[in-house]
Amino acid sequence: MQNLITGLILLIFTISLYVIYFRKDRSKVKKSIEKSKKIFVQNSVRLFAIFLIISLLDKFLSKEAVGNFLLKFSGLKGILLGDIVGAIMMGPIASGYPIAKYLFDHGAEVGLVSAFLLSWVMIGIIAIPVELKELGKKFTITRNILAFFSIIIISLIMEAIL
């Protein structure tokens, strides 16, 4: 639901930008739509295939299975594993919150849960091919490694504060 609303707001925002610019210069707007169409066709089908894979994993990796696996660990090891498992998990982060709640309810540490959630959003193993294609090898490697380690540091800080 949340996603639907955000999507709608973004869509309205962009369309109104188009309307504003349409008054200024028609040919440029046409060019914009041409470009968007190309990117959209290129990506949306790829997206649908990826969503299919995501939902496959969603069905086969149940909330309890992931939760129970992570609950075996604590401390720095827990944070590390939360980081790694979060990178493997995919799909909208909204489906990660129930897992995080399950972890909290069963006594997991703050560090583990925050590492899990942060790396779910920031690192996606399934997204790496797309990242490589759009942004290049050097960028992808640097970004993912930096993200991995800064997630560990932030999780340690959150563990200390909360």
Add this chain to the structure above:
Amino acid sequence: MKKIYKEALTYILIGLAIWFLIFIFFPSKGLEVGRVAYNTFVQAVKIVIAVFLFIGLLQVWLSSETLSKIMGKEAGWAKYVISSTVPIFIGGSLFSIFPLLSALLEKGASLGAILTFITAWSGKAPLIPLEIHFLGLHFTILRTIMVIPMALIIGVVGELILEA
């Protein structure tokens, strides 16, 4: 354009092939998977369309000079201020954000700004109400705030590494 359609077709076929295999081995799960895939797609499609329309607009209207002034190398600290806060409010998934980043890069944004941008984007402000509902106020606020220093550090350090 023809090449693009061809590539798209390949992806559809791979996806359908995987789905077909699932149907053979786990018929009940096959239906379930289709349903979840459809829901995910419907939820994401608006953001995807909006982001791509936005990219098209960026590419035609925003001149390289203007963007360089905002997010380029010469922009100094201003680029970090903008790229560590604005993206928090954009939703969507990694897949819709990468094309936006590459469009910004092409227009002359600096690598550090891009790294900061994508890290800050993981702050996910649109989902905050949901996160509070599941995980509580303290956790949510702290996690969201922590994203900003993290984005700045990754941006600055990453630019040093990538430019070396």
